[in-house]
Amino acid sequence: MIYLDSAATTLQKPPAVARATAGAINRLASPGRGGHRPAMEAADIAFACREEAAALLRVDDPGRVVFTFNATHGLNIAIKTLARPGARVVISGYEHNAVTRPLHAIPGLDLRVARAPLFDRAGALEAFRQALDQGAELAVCNHVSNVFGFIQPLEEIAALCRERGVPLIVDASQSAGVLPLDFEGLGAAFMAMPGHKGLYGPQGTGLLLCGTDPEPLLEGGTGSESIRQSMPDILPDRLEAGTHNIAGIAGLLEGLRFLRRRGVGEIAAHESRLIRQMGEGLGRVPGVEVFRAGDPSLQAGVLSFRLAGMDCEEAGETLGNRGFALRAGLHCAPLAHESGGTLETGTIRASVSAFNTRGEIEQFVQAVRALAVCG
Amino acid sequence: MLYYLIVCRSLTYAQRTASALERAGITARVIRSPKSISGEGCSHSVKISQRYLPDALRILQRAGLSPKRVYITAGNGSYQEVAL
Numbered sequence: 001m002i003y004l005d006s007a008a009t010t011l012q013k014p015p016a017v018a019r020a021t022a023g024a025i026n027r028l029a030s031p032g033r034g035g036h037r038p039a040m041e042a043a044d045i046a047f048a049c050r051e052e053a054a055a056l057l058r059v060d061d062p063g064r065v066v067f068t069f070n071a072t073h074g075l076n077i078a079i080k081t082l083a084r085p086g087a088r089v090v091i092s093g094y095e096h097n098a099v100t101r102p103l104h105a106i107p108g109l110d111l112r113v114a115r116a117p118l119f120d121r122a123g124a125l126e127a128f129r130q131a132l133d134q135g136a137e138l139a140v141c142n143h144v145s146n147v148f149g150f151i152q153p154l155e156e157i158a159a160l161c162r163e164r165g166v167p168l169i170v171d172a173s174q175s176a177g178v179l180p181l182d183f184e185g186l187g188a189a190f191m192a193m194p195g196h197k198g199l200y201g202p203q204g205t206g207l208l209l210c211g212t213d214p215e216p217l218l219e220g221g222t223g224s225e226s227i228r229q230s231m232p233d234i235l236p237d238r239l240e241a242g243t244h245n246i247a248g249i250a251g252l253l254e255g256l257r258f259l260r261r262r263g264v265g266e267i268a269a270h271e272s273r274l275i276r277q278m279g280e281g282l283g284r285v286p287g288v289e290v291f292r293a294g295d296p297s298l299q300a301g302v303l304s305f306r307l308a309g310m311d312c313e314e315a316g317e318t319l320g321n322r323g324f325a326l327r328a329g330l331h332c333a334p335l336a337h338e339s340g341g342t343l344e345t346g347t348i349r350a351s352v353s354a355f356n357t358r359g360e361i362e363q364f365v366q367a368v369r370a371l372a373v374c375g
Numbered sequence: 376m377l378y379y380l381i382v383c384r385s386l387t388y389a390q391r392t393a394s395a396l397e398r399a400g401i402t403a404r405v406i407r408s409p410k411s412i413s414g415e416g417c418s419h420s421v422k423i424s425q426r427y428l429p430d431a432l433r434i435l436q437r438a439g440l441s442p443k444r445v446y447i448t449a450g451n452g453s454y455q456e457v458a459l
């Protein structure tokens with residue numbers, strides 16, 4: 001099988017990730033829940049993971065790197081901290097349901113969508129500027145669209161927010177580990193990301209970077225200040241109630257170490273080359289509509305396409321039966337499909353990782369060609 | 376042997392404290408705080424040798440990790456708070 005669904009989960013991981021995860025089950029207890037060796041070793045692993053993430057994502061204080069179960073968990077904390085009932089909130093036109101559903105759950109929210117055409121960075125920036133100038137209490141923006149790979153002008157949007165004093169929540173689900181990130185430089189209130197995509201950790205891991213004081217989503221034991229019946233006000237304890245997923249964190253640490261060794265810049269260049277190859281190859285197949293940026297620097301390692309006269313789910317299933325792991329449908333992001341003009345049909349999505357090769361992409365293009373021409 | 380305990384509010388804070396000291400060449404170990412000095416319940420402390428306290432305080436101040444509470448062991452096994 002050729003795996004092209006890394007925007008959902010990177011399946012191919014550095015071998016050290018599985019070794020560390022499995023080893024943790026036999027060797028590590030829970031950080032902060034005892035002074036014995038298995039607990040203190042677990043504490044060392046957790047701290048090493050925070051430090052590694054802080055270095056990669058440019059966070060000054062590793063204590064503000066909070067472990068979550070996934071990006072959705074982190075986004076819920078961030079959104080429920082900052083979006084008060086009735087608040088006006090600006091979002092991009094490419095947000096995932098992990099952002100839009102928590103926002104819709106807040107009563108009376110005045111949600112403004114900064115709409116812009118696909119791969120139009122200037123348009124996206126101008127839409128944000130106009131929406132923010134109408135008054136906003138919060139902005140939420142993903143860095144990379146999970147449907148189209150569109151790299152949004154995050155630095156510029158963050159600057160607009162800083163100038164206006166509007167807190168910004170960044171959904172880095174598709175960019176963490178894939179594009180260079182500078183949390184302190186952005187000045188964002190929060191940045192959420194999964195551990196199991198571009199950070200190459202196991203499922204059930206995630207990180208929330210905190211630039212402002214958060215409200216807990218869960219209350220419970222933290223191994224600290226146990227007499228108090230309110231959550232500690234110090235991070236990361238304030239957000240980490242209950243036992244940690246230490247096996248997952250041990251694996252995530254190895255994923256982060258892999259990124260440091262390989263280099264995020266190199267991975268970004270590799271994925272960009274593969275997506276360019278894929279886009280050009282599919283673009284030459286009759287009956288295939290490819291959503292690709294004219295300027296390759298505007299697209300990360302995610303590409304959507306449609307086949308004329310063929311349902312996207314059926315095409316995805318057929319290609320799956322022929323050995324290609326893809327995702328078809330709406331990808332939990334109807335707003336992005338609305339912006340891209342694909343809400344009615346959905347798309348077939350191919351997404352790459354550091355482990356894909358040019359040969360695999362060539363085989364994939366040939367398989368789509370065969371499907372489009374011969375069925 | 377006499378030693379100091381730097382009491383920290385969270386495990387991560389204790390780890391940051393120990394890490395800053397270790398980077399500066401001071402041996403520092405994170406331990407569970409003794410119940411009698413743990414404050415509002417469970418906490419962690421950083422254990423350092425008696426002779427390193429002045430250097431440790433300087434290093435931690437520079438790192439923005441100035442301790443709030445420091446204890447020294449007494450001969451009878453109890454702990455006495457050190458005025459900072």
